[in-house]
Amino acid sequence: MRLYNLLKIAYTALMRNKMRAMLTMLGIIIGIASVISMVSLGQSSQLSIRESISSTGTNMIMVMRAFRRPGVNIGNDNVQTLKMADCVAIRKGAKNVDLISPTVSSSGQLIRGSKNWPSTIEGVSTEFLTIRKYELESGTNFTEEHINTYAKVCLIGQTVVDNLFEPDENPVGQDIRFGKIPMKVIGVLKEKGQNQMGQDQDDIVIAPYTTVQKRILAIDYLHMITASAVSEEATDAAVAEIESILRAQHRLLPGEDDDFDVRTQAEMLEMMSSVSGFMTILLAAIASISLIVGGIGIMNIMYVTVTERTKEIGLRMSIGAKGRDIMLQFLCESTILSLIGGVIGIILGLVISYVASYLLSWPYVVSQASVALSFVVCAATGIFFGWYPAKKAASLDPINALRYE
Amino acid sequence: MGNDIIIKVENLKRDFVVGSETVRALRGVSFDIRQGEFVSIMGTSGSGKSTLLNILGCLDKPTSGEYYIDGIGISQCSKDKLSVIRNRKIGFVFQSYNLLARTTALENVELPLMYNHNVSSKERHEMAEHALEMVGLSNRRYHMPNQLSGGQQQRVAIARALVNNPVIILADEATGNLDTRTSYEIMTLLQELNLQGKTIAFVTHEPDIACFTSRTVMLRDGHVIKDAPIEPKSAAEALAALPSNEDY
Ligand SMILES: Nc1ncnc2c1ncn2[C@@H]1O[C@H](COP(=O)(O)OP(=O)(O)OP(=O)(O)O)[C@@H](O)[C@H]1O
Ligand SMILES: [Mg+2]
Numbered sequence: 035m036r037l038y039n040l041l042k043i044a045y046t047a048l049m050r051n052k053m054r055a056m057l058t059m060l061g062i063i064i065g066i067a068s069v070i071s072m073v074s075l076g077q078s079s080q081l082s083i084r085e086s087i088s089s090t091g092t093n094m095i096m097v098m099r100a101f102r103r104p105g106v107n108i109g110n111d112n113v114q115t116l117k118m119a120d121c122v123a124i125r126k127g128a129k130n131v132d133l134i135s136p137t138v139s140s141s142g143q144l145i146r147g148s149k150n151w152p153s154t155i156e157g158v159s160t161e162f163l164t165i166r167k168y169e170l171e172s173g174t175n176f177t178e179e180h181i182n183t184y185a186k187v188c189l190i191g192q193t194v195v196d197n198l199f200e201p202d203e204n205p206v207g208q209d210i211r212f213g214k215i216p217m218k219v220i221g222v223l224k225e226k227g228q229n230q231m232g233q234d235q236d237d238i239v240i241a242p243y244t245t246v247q248k249r250i251l252a253i254d255y256l257h258m259i260t261a262s263a264v265s266e267e268a269t270d271a272a273v274a275e276i277e278s279i280l281r282a283q284h285r286l287l288p289g290e291d292d293d294f295d296v297r298t299q300a301e302m303l304e305m306m307s308s309v310s311g312f313m314t315i316l317l318a319a320i321a322s323i324s325l326i327v328g329g330i331g332i333m334n335i336m337y338v339t340v341t342e343r344t345k346e347i348g349l350r351m352s353i354g355a356k357g358r359d360i361m362l363q364f365l366c367e368s369t370i371l372s373l374i375g376g377v378i379g380i381i382l383g384l385v386i387s388y389v390a391s392y393l394l395s396w397p398y399v400v401s402q403a404s405v406a407l408s409f410v411v412c413a414a415t416g417i418f419f420g421w422y423p424a425k426k427a428a429s430l431d432p433i434n435a436l437r438y439e
Numbered sequence: 440m441g442n443d444i445i446i447k448v449e450n451l452k453r454d455f456v457v458g459s460e461t462v463r464a465l466r467g468v469s470f471d472i473r474q475g476e477f478v479s480i481m482g483t484s485g486s487g488k489s490t491l492l493n494i495l496g497c498l499d500k501p502t503s504g505e506y507y508i509d510g511i512g513i514s515q516c517s518k519d520k521l522s523v524i525r526n527r528k529i530g531f532v533f534q535s536y537n538l539l540a541r542t543t544a545l546e547n548v549e550l551p552l553m554y555n556h557n558v559s560s561k562e563r564h565e566m567a568e569h570a571l572e573m574v575g576l577s578n579r580r581y582h583m584p585n586q587l588s589g590g591q592q593q594r595v596a597i598a599r600a601l602v603n604n605p606v607i608i609l610a611d612e613a614t615g616n617l618d619t620r621t622s623y624e625i626m627t628l629l630q631e632l633n634l635q636g637k638t639i640a641f642v643t644h645e646p647d648i649a650c651f652t653s654r655t656v657m658l659r660d661g662h663v664i665k666d667a668p669i670e671p672k673s674a675a676e677a678l679a680a681l682p683s684n685e686d687y
Contacts, residue, residue, distance in 0.1 A: 038560075039553050050541050349537045352498055353551040353599070354526020356519050432498050436537070 044366040055371060058335045061328030062375030062415065063382060066408050068321035070383025071390065073404040076314025078396040083306045085397065086228065087299055091167050093266045095273060097259035098295040114255040115293040120283050121259055127279045130263050130272035133161040137258040138246045144198060144239065145211040151197035155212055155239040157246025165262045173206040173221030181242040184249055189221040191236035212239065215249055269298050329415040336368050336423035347427050348435025361428035368420025369413060376412030380405055445606050445638050446472040446495060451504035453490050464490040466661035472607065472640060477633040479649040480642045482658035488642045489611055491658065495640060496529050496609045497521045509606050526554050530600025532610035536592040538584040544571065545580040548598045555603065570598040574628060590621035597628065607638045614648055620681055626651045626674035
């Protein structure tokens, strides 16, 4: 039997029961739409993480204090393993390290007149802005001079500006207070948005590290060292250099654990994308369950159809249809159902993921692979779940089928 | 009429096993049907008429005995081969018409040709139109079965049986659902077709329908008890003799 005839027969049969065909398709539509949108959203989130990580600099290296030490856990505040001397040693010894900044931070209340805002102050060196890819919107960065004199100057992010200043005010040159310490704003940072952890990178006050160490925290150690490798490729070499320099600085014996942790953005990127990749797979797996349910819906309806049309099957056989013709006819019907459902589902899924990624301000990713795969899955669903009902139809005995009421 | 044997059955037996019992529906039936004959197969209910017709129509196989249609022995044929024989050599007319619902008369008539690779869609269309013309329903070609009377539906079914130019038309109680007038109309049509050379085997248990055929094969309990040519009455005349509907 010609394909065109088959399609025509299947189409007419489906059109005889539009409502039922539609409801059956709905199962497939929902299944495919959820698979497509889940995969697409998963990929968008991965991409958005990637974008935000590279916006902070893919060659960035962070050296943290190690919180785990043999014996008692002394809590992270008291770990004093990183010193300014380490910073100096790295700058001198590590050829693959480009820029380096000691980092101390403290959270506290920012106050200006009647307005106040809780924020974090980062005490850093002049190179910090370049390492973290912050740019100045107005004013200037602080200088070595400021660092040497523990100067009470700071740079502030947009969120801080929004919360402490009126929209038409110029913050540069104004005084604000961090807790009890008055500080002069000498620069405003350009807006940067959220980082991959969802933190607002504009909710920040940047000051010389000496100011934060001596005037705010009264400590002489560092919380962290922020550095950048000369290039993204040199990151691993830079990490190795930093590790060996620090081990020497801290006089660690071979076999002793590091008392610091070196983290790179590349690692972060890998970790974050493996987490969200796993989430994507998980969501897609859950969504595909609904696809299976949709497929079972098709199977159910095809069984009903075969039973209902037993007489028609008998007639077709009596006028010369072979078992194979009958089988193809029903397979064709179930495949048409699932393919049309699939196309609608794909469109719906793309629309859903478009709207969702727009609302979440994620990049919109259409994965051709997932669309193509869904299409194949649809066809396979139709054939797989249509197979048994079609087989049943084809194996009917024409005489009994004709007698069936 | 020609003398070619279209159908030849030899000592045909058909047993049905139901549980522990065996129903012997046909117990050795032999006869020939020649080209151009109009045979009625008669008998009381349960005498095996439908069983015989199903075998003649290649829907069923005999338990024993041999059956040849157009020179082809059926016992050797595979299921698919039987389908092809049904498609090319046989036209079926059923008591309950068995038209596809929500499908136009024309498409119903085209149906057997859909299962024939050798017929293009254009030919199929033309052949179906021609068959509808032969049963006088050209003006109803786009009507759905539920828009047609029982007699008209049966005519469509006859057109469907004619469309593939079968060697024989098999009808099982084709007038069973129709009133006398419509039955006579159908018989008139079948007589006309027979005159044009169509071979027809017609199962009925009504003697006043069988009298329009040219030969009667009488079955009882699975045996042929009578097989004789008769002088056919004219269905057209019988139809004219009926009191007209406007009388009451
Ligand atoms: N599939 C079957 N299984 C068991 N017995 C059957 C089957 N088909 C027919 N029979 C038996 O075979 C016998 C002949 O049946 P058949 O249908 O041929 O009668 P018939 O002459 O067509 O009767 P009617 O005029 O009522 O249609 C009956 O006794 C019936 O019970
Ligand atoms: Mg019968």
